[in-house]
Amino acid sequence: MGNIAVAKRLDPIAFAGIRKVFEKANQLEAQGKKVIHFEIGRPDFDTPVHIKEAAKQALDKGLVHYAPNGGIPALREALAQRLKADKNLNYNPDTEIIITAGGQEALYLSFLSILDEGDEVILPDPCFGPFPLAVGLAGGVPVKIGLQPSQNYGYDWEAVKKALSPRTKAIIVNSPHNPTGGVWSEEQLKTVAAFACEHDLWLICDDAYDHLIYAGCRLSPAAFPGMRERTILCGSLSKTYAMTGWRIGYIAAIEPIIGAAIRLQQNIMLSLCTFAQHGAVAGLTGSQDCVRAMAAEFARRRQLVMEMVRQIPGIELDGMPKGAFYVFPRITLPNITSAQVADYLLDKAGVAVVDGLAFGVSGNGHFRLSYAVSYEDCREGLERIATAMKVLAQKQ
Ligand SMILES: Cc1ncc(COP(=O)(O)O)c(C=O)c1O
Structure with a gap:
């Protein structure tokens, strides 16, 4: 290889898995579909x-x-x-x-x-x-x-x-x-x-x-x-x-x-x-009331998400998510990878989540769901996931 090449140091650096999901979700939205963005790891609030x-x-x-x-x-x-x-x-x-x-x-x-x-x-x-x-x-x-x-x-x-x-x-x-x-x-x-x-x-x-x-x-x-x-x-x-x-x-x-x-x-x-x-x-x-108010809203969503995730067939929460705005359910269905489930949820349910493998090999078989979206979107997104996972579970 000649000199006109990118440094080898960068070989291990791929685009983050999350970016792929985000781009695909944007394409679906451009086609007029409503996507629930459970993939994004940032607060949905405006800066105070x-x-x-x-x-x-x-x-x-x-x-x-x-x-x-x-x-x-x-x-x-x-x-x-x-x-x-x-x-x-x-x-x-x-x-x-x-x-x-x-x-x-x-x-x-x-x-x-x-x-x-x-x-x-x-x-x-x-x-x-x-x-x-x-x-x-x-x-x-x-x-x-x-x-x-x-x-x-x-x-x-x-x-x-x-x-x-x-x-x-x-x-x-x-x-x-x-x-x-x-x-x-x-x-x-x-x-x-x-x-x-x-x-x-x-x-x-x-x-x-x-x-x-x-x-x-x-x-x-x-x-x-x-x-x-x-x-x-x-x-x-x-x-x-x-x-x-x-x-x-x-x-x-x-x-x-x-x-x-x-x-x-x-x-x-x-x-x-x-x-x-x-x-x-x-x-x-300044006053830290804004911090407490945002945290309280995340806590309310977390409660809803945990209750709803527990009812969904084909996924399980092995641990208790007690902070940040993420849950990381494990997929319990055989014969399907977490990457396939994440693709399926986006294509069939219009819900974007991140394949757990994007966070390391131990994340394989899981997906990350970020509840940094409105309470209403949390509910709608989880209802969509429930419907889609029921279909998937019946097929297996
Ligand atoms: C664990 C962890 N550390 C650090 C960061 C970096 O955040 P920022 O650079 O916006 O402060 C993030 C962002 O998602 C994160 O999840």
């Missing part, structure tokens, strides 16, 4: 008005220039205060917090900051797609561990212990978890913290859904004794404040990590959108 107003005011004031590489001081200060108020965590806003382009960039900067070539990172399977990719692009090796649905979708600890090697550098916690909605118990969080301490590992905590917990533990492992020094919090305003398009996330960690991340940021993004950061300050410092 006071956040938009603050961004508009920043624009009117001419705050349109580069921001500091680490983020505007007011936003880092607001984050430090929120982490204190919500999780009793103490981070110095000047040296221990960096603003990132969403939680996703926070993950990339974190792995680039801690991994040497060949270092291994223990992560869940199924998982948010960028975990293994980000580890790989940073020179690391993703070590995927299956989850136990009956244990809040926690790690299978026997498998974790077997996977441990002299090259293990970090372990990921993502609670609430995408794609299962699992939320770990306090005991499970303490177990992973103790494991990280015992084996001298970094704990990467993906907190993208930390304000969408309907049952289960809200503690941060960073608050446990000895954990502040080895925990890297990767957080986001995307899901909490319905701000996915604003691209505001953060890392909170000890100074050397934030220092490294800022050096990277300076050379990659340079800085984040200045007026978006001013909007984010209003979100963090």
